[in-house]
Amino acid sequence: MSVSFELKSITATAIKELYQVDISSENIQVNETKPEFEGDYTVVLFAFVKQLKQSPDAVGNAIGNYLKTHFSNLVKDFNIIKGFLNIVVQGGFWLDFLNENATNTNYGFRPVKQDKVMIEYSSPNTNKPLHLGHLRNNFLGWSIAEILKEQGNTVYKTCVVNDRGIHICKSMIAWEKFAEGKTPETEGVKGDHFVGDYYVKFNDEYKKQVKELEEKGLSTEQAEKDAPIMVEAQDMLLKWEQGDQKVHDLWATMNDWVYKGFDETYKEIGSDFDKTYYEHNTYLLGKDWVDKGLQSGVFFAKEDGSVWIDLTEDGLDQKLVRRKDGTSVYITQDIGLADLKVQEFGIDRNIYVVGDEQNYHFKVLKLICQKLGIPSADGMYHLSYGMVELPTGKMKSREGTVVDADDLVAGMLRIAAEKTAELGKVDGFEASELDKLYNIIGLGALKFFLLRVDPKKRMIFNPEESIDFHGFTGPFVQYTHARIKSILRKTEGENNNAAISDDLLPLEKKLTVSLEQYPTVISESAQAMDPSGIAIYVFNLAKTFNQFYAELSIANAESPEKKALRLQIATLTATTIQRAMHLLGIEVPERM
RNA sequence: GGUCUGGUAGCUCAGUUGGAUAGAGCAACAGCCUUCUAAGCUGUGGGUCAUUGGUUCGAAUCCAAUCCAGAUCACCA
Numbered sequence: 001m002s003v004s005f006e007l008k009s010i011t012a013t014a015i016k017e018l019y020q021v022d023i024s025s026e027n028i029q030v031n032e033t034k035p036e037f038e039g040d041y042t043v044v045l046f047a048f049v050k051q052l053k054q055s056p057d058a059v060g061n062a063i064g065n066y067l068k069t070h071f072s073n074l075v076k077d078f079n080i081i082k083g084f085l086n087i088v089v090q091g092g093f094w095l096d097f098l099n100e101n102a103t104n105t106n107y108g109f110r111p112v113k114q115d116k117v118m119i120e121y122s123s124p125n126t127n128k129p130l131h132l133g134h135l136r137n138n139f140l141g142w143s144i145a146e147i148l149k150e151q152g153n154t155v156y157k158t159c160v161v162n163d164r165g166i167h168i169c170k171s172m173i174a175w176e177k178f179a180e181g182k183t184p185e186t187e188g189v190k191g192d193h194f195v196g197d198y199y200v201k202f203n204d205e206y207k208k209q210v211k212e213l214e215e216k217g218l219s220t221e222q223a224e225k226d227a228p229i230m231v232e233a234q235d236m237l238l239k240w241e242q243g244d245q246k247v248h249d250l251w252a253t254m255n256d257w258v259y260k261g262f263d264e265t266y267k268e269i270g271s272d273f274d275k276t277y278y279e280h281n282t283y284l285l286g287k288d289w290v291d292k293g294l295q296s297g298v299f300f301a302k303e304d305g306s307v308w309i310d311l312t313e314d315g316l317d318q319k320l321v322r323r324k325d326g327t328s329v330y331i332t333q334d335i336g337l338a339d340l341k342v343q344e345f346g347i348d349r350n351i352y353v354v355g356d357e358q359n360y361h362f363k364v365l366k367l368i369c370q371k372l373g374i375p376s377a378d379g380m381y382h383l384s385y386g387m388v389e390l391p392t393g394k395m396k397s398r399e400g401t402v403v404d405a406d407d408l409v410a411g412m413l414r415i416a417a418e419k420t421a422e423l424g425k426v427d428g429f430e431a432s433e434l435d436k437l438y439n440i441i442g443l444g445a446l447k448f449f450l451l452r453v454d455p456k457k458r459m460i461f462n463p464e465e466s467i468d469f470h471g472f473t474g475p476f477v478q479y480t481h482a483r484i485k486s487i488l489r490k491t492e493g494e495n496n497n498a499a500i501s502d503d504l505l506p507l508e509k510k511l512t513v514s515l516e517q518y519p520t521v522i523s524e525s526a527q528a529m530d531p532s533g534i535a536i537y538v539f540n541l542a543k544t545f546n547q548f549y550a551e552l553s554i555a556n557a558e559s560p561e562k563k564a565l566r567l568q569i570a571t572l573t574a575t576t577i578q579r580a581m582h583l584l585g586i587e588v589p590e591r592m
Numbered sequence: 593g594g595u596c597u598g599g600u601a602g603c604u605c606a607g608u609u610g611g612a613u614a615g616a617g618c619a620a621c622a623g624c625c626u627u628c629u630a631a632g633c634u635g636u637g638g639g640u641c642a643u644u645g646g647u648u649c650g651a652a653u654c655c656a657a658u659c660c661a662g663a664u665c666a667c668c669a
Contacts, residue, residue, distance in 0.1 A: 026609080034612065044611055046649070056649095083649085084612060125669090165669060279669095306667065315595075316665085323667045330669055359596065360664050386597085387663085394662095425629065441631090453605060457598070458662070465603095469631055471617040472605080479631045487628050524608075536606065539616085550624095550633045570628095592631075 002520045003089060003513075004030045006074060007041055014066040019052050032513070038079055039086030040513060046083050056083035091503045094512045095565075101515075102568035108518050108579050111152025113526075115379075118341050119145045121353035122271060123160045126258040127167040128196035128397055130265055130405040132388045132461060133355070136450045138271045139585055140385055141353040143451060143531040146583045151526045156345055159273045160337070163255050164280045169236040171195050172250055173229060174202035184257050190406065192261030195254050200400065205229050265406055269443065270585055275344075277337065283328070285336025289372055290322045298371045311367055319364050334365050335372070342375045349379035351529070356384040356456065383529050386458035388450075403463055412442035415466055416475075426591065437589055441475050444586045448474030451584050452535035472539050474586055477577060480542035481588040484574040487554050489590075491567060504565075507548040511569050514541050518576050522583070531584055538580040545573050 008025040033039040064078035077088040121141020213223035293299035307322035362382035369377035557563035
């Protein structure tokens with residue numbers, strides 16, 4: 001149990017003993033004491049002085065004295081300032097903590113939950129390559145999966161590939177018209193980019209045709225509908241749905257090109273999946289649920305035969321679930337897929353990492369699944385994240401203003417290589433080791449940049465300014481780890497047991513207190529489905545270590561006891577950095 | 593128009609269920625490498641927490657209204 005949790009609990013005990021008043025420990029506020037005051041943790045007294053009918057000073061004194069006498073193993077001393085009860089934790093407590101955890105290479109792993117959780121993330125369309133927005137999605141999904149695993153859950157990562165539909169047909173039509181038999185192999189272009197280029201070509205041609213029709217006097221709306229290339233794409237979609245062999249062959253070929261490209265990108269950025277669903281296999285799911293819903297009265301039919309659900313009582317609108325011609329809409333297959341996931345994996349929780357533009361959709365989906373009684377419907381959660389925008393506004397693939405994922409990653413690796421070369425600290429590295437290092441640093445900077453902000457907030461990325469390698473960044477944290485490892489290499493095998501000594505110095509204390517909070521940070525991040533708390537935490541931990549490092553010598557400490565103590569602190573800091581960064585999908589180097 | 597987000601330093605962002613004098617990084621300026629890796633450390637300047645009102649011992653945080661930005665409300669996916 002964490003110190004702050006323990007303090008809440010014993011404060012509740014004290015209040016009960018002293019005043020015979022029950023206050024739940026959750027309602028007691030314990031903060032870290034501000035640096036300008038004496039103490040480690042602070043109990044905020046205002047919250048219950050009214051209930052106890054005494055002044056903050058009186059209450060604080062009573063509680064402080066009670067804790068000091070009855071919990072002397074934890075509480076050493078206290079002081080009260082303006083309604084804040086500052087508590088000094090026994091120095092021995094911190095030493096015990098270090099002795100127990102310093103060599104624990106699994107520090108932070110706490111199996112407190114045993115749910116089966118599915119996390120759907122990435123879910124690309126197969127008509128164009130991945131871009132910066134996908135990167136945010138991929139990094140978030142992967143990180144949340146690791147965070148939930150760290151809490152003991154069993155996690156299945158899944159990807160739903162949107163491999164059918166009008167957007168694919170657009171690329172296909174453009175390829176038929178303009179490619180003259182070219183392939184990714186003949187052109188030496190990555191498959192997803194190759195297909196994406198034809199998607200762009202489609203839109204160029206489409207725009208041209210619309211303009212021509214408009215000049216002939218058609219309305220914009222009519223021109224958009226009548227443009228020959230669009231008509232051809234629609235026609236191709238129809239043929240695909242009818243199972244036309246030639247169309248299916250082309251579709252399969254072009255999708256394969258894209259998959260190959262995606263696989264490369266996923267490998268590069270570290271995304272992986274336990275199960276991949278393809279939309280061409282799932283888009284017909286959910287039809288039986290519409291019938292069941294009609295029978296049970298969850299859905300209702302209108303006169304024209306279309307099927308709806310009325311969500312007005314839930315504050316939403318009426319929503320269509322089956323067209324009058326009997327065909328499915330998008331949400332129908334989501335219902336079916338949600339059910340399929342439960343059948344195949346027996347999941348308790350079903351998390352979707354999808355952009356916030358679909359907030360409404362997922363609200364509806366969850367309500368429908370709950371009303372239909374699909375198992376685990378209550379465990380459905382839309383991990384909604386904000387769009388990544390450019391200073392000029394939204395990225396638009398049709399207008400070529402997207403930041404391409406592969407380009408961005410390549411750029412990050414190049415910058416990592418340049419900076420590393422400038423600093424010249426990696427003498428003796430072999431070429432393969434250097435490549436590995438650039439990869440660790442470049443991707444570390446990128447992932448940290450995207451994960452350090454609250455997922456639900458929109459974020460702005462300026463391609464003109466490269467992502468930083470100093471300050472609140474991945475490389476800063478990685479560098480701190482490398483520094484520690486350098487010391488640990490030199491002191492390997494030395495006595496690593498801190499003898500009992502007097503009080504810790506301020507920076508020794510600050511680091512230790514911070515280390516002790518790590519498991520709590522993980523559970524808060526898991527609870528909030530938000531990796532940014534971990535990024536902020538690990539940055540602050542690294543920063544504190546660097547202060548410690550600048551002020552105190554570890555290898556040449558003033559006494560053997562101090563050296564042992566600081567080695568413990570350094571060891572646990574390295575472990576914590578490594579594990580916390582891993583939860584963000586970021587590796588840390590031994591040297592850099 | 594309805595619903596939902598968001599608005600904090602020049603820029604990018606933190607700020608736990610309301611708590612002490614609102615914090616980081618970047619950028620700017622001034623210092624620190626003969627001593628464990630300077631991708632580091634120390635210091636300085638920088639704020640009407642969008643606006644107005646309310647709730648109370650106390651509000652960036654809760655409530656209401658207003659302004660601004662975005663998303664969404666398709667027999668599209």
